[in-house]
Every structure is written in C-alpha cells, then in structure tokens.
Amino acid sequence: MLKNLIKHEFRATARILVPLFGVALVLSGLSWLVVRLGGILVLPGGTGLGSPIFGVVAGILVLITVFALFALMVSAAIITIQRFYKNLLGDEGYLMFTLPVTPGQHILAKLVAGLAWSAAALVFVWSAFIAMATAIPGSLTLSQQMAIIDRTFEIPAGVFFTRTLSLFLIGASNFYLLAYLSMAIGSQRQGSRLFASFAAYAVLNIILMILSIVGIFLLACVISMLGLAPKLVHLINSLSAVQVLDLTQGVLTCVFLIGDAVYFFLTRAILTRRLNLA
Helix, strand or coil: CHHHHHHHHHHHHHHHHHHHHHHHHHHHHHHHHHHHHCCCCCCCCCCCCCCHHHHHHHHHHHHHHHHHHHHHHHHHHHHHHHHHHHHHHCCCHHHHCCCCCCHHHHHHHHHHHHHHHHHHHHHHHHHHHHHHHHHCCCCCCHHHHHHHHHHHHCCCHHHHHHHHHHHHHHHHHHHHHHHHHHHHHHCCCCCCHHHHHHHHHHHHHHHHHHHHHHHHHHHHHHHHHCCCHHHHHHHHHHCCHHHHHHHHHHHHHHHHHHHHHHHHHHHHHHHHHCCCCC
C-alpha cells in the first residue's frame, strides 16, 4: 500500500511540477543559446551577434532564468509541504485516514515524493548553471571544471557531486519532517491553524538553536577542561581536504538523521493519538 501511496503522490505533484520543469528547461535552453552566441557582456569569441543590445537582452534573459531556477527549487519544497497539510490535516484527511495505511506510511509517502522532486530540481539547477557557465566564450570547459574539483577535494568530481546530493537529501528530509511536525502541532489549535503551524515552526527552530548553542558550549567546556584543544587544532590542521569533507559530512549526517528520527516519531504520534482534522 505504501508503494501505491507514493505513486499517487508522484502523479498528484507531477501535474504542477512537470510544467514548471518544462518552463525552466525552455528558459535554460534559450539562455544557453544567447550566451553561446554573444555572451552577456559582449565577451570575445562570440559568433558576431555580440552587439550591446544583444548583450542586454541576453543578460535579462539569463537573470529571468536564474529566478526561474530558484523558483523551481522553492516550488518543489512548497508543494511538498502543502500536500502534507492539505491531504492529512485538511478536509481530505477524512478520506486519507480511512485507507488501510498507518500514519507513518502517509508521512513516508509524502517525504519520498518530496525528496525525489527536490533532488530532481537540484540536479536540474546544477546542470543548467554548468551549461550556461561553459557556454560563455573562452570559459573553462566542463572537463576542466571537473578537474579543478578533482584537485581541490582529492576525489572524482562525480563522487563529490553524489556526496553533496546525498547530504542535500538528508538535510531536506530534516527540513520537511520538521515542517510536518510543526503542522501537526499547529493542527491541534481549533482556529488559525496555519498561523499556529508557522508559530510552532518558529518556536521549534528557536529551541533547536538554543540546544545547539548549549551543546557547543558544553562541548567546548569539556574540551577545555581536558586540555584537548591543542590536540584538536593539530588534528584538524593535519587533515587533507577529502578528510575534512568526510568529517563534516559525517557529523552533519549524524545530526540530521537524529533530527529526522525525532521529528518523524513525534509527528506519527500526534497523527495517531491526537489527530485533529480541519
């Protein structure tokens, strides 16, 4: 049943997001073409169309494309959050919760679809920016850019992008699950549920910020008391770029996954025991 829920979620969100991807694709293609033909700032190496007027038009088109790509990323997040609120906490919730599916499966279906669209949007935006950057006459080629990443991080560029994407997905899941929890808490209020959800999200973020500051302060105190500061500084200075990347990604992954588990179980508990539909 979870598989069917995920399929339904993809179909429902695709009606909105696929046209947005199409618009972004057309704008990105046009931007690549005008940059390739003459460049935004009439760069040398063009094909003879690098007039001032063409340069201005190209710049405006590229600016519109950048906004469209940003809007695509934001739209994927907004639709993912809106689907959770509308389907599970609004009027549609009366139907959704009659299905032979647990609240946890409802949460997972929404999360999987949202993460997939967010990942697709991120890869699309990456590809569009790389394409436009390499289209500038005299700019670095794609292989040269990949070689710079190889030298900087001491790992293949493909591995770097894959790891960045995985970290993005973990962070996005943390964001979505925290938003789900905020909406579940906000749904307990009889009036102004949307405002209550925003308020719950703000309060939860403040609590997390306070906990982070307190945790860092306590950790610093322990390190200072044990006299470990010089050793830690020496250890960090001795690490290579790839080791710093490994350490950073490992710490962030652990923090995000712990948050994911806490948000998921709290949201599931509210939907199971304290469900309050609009």
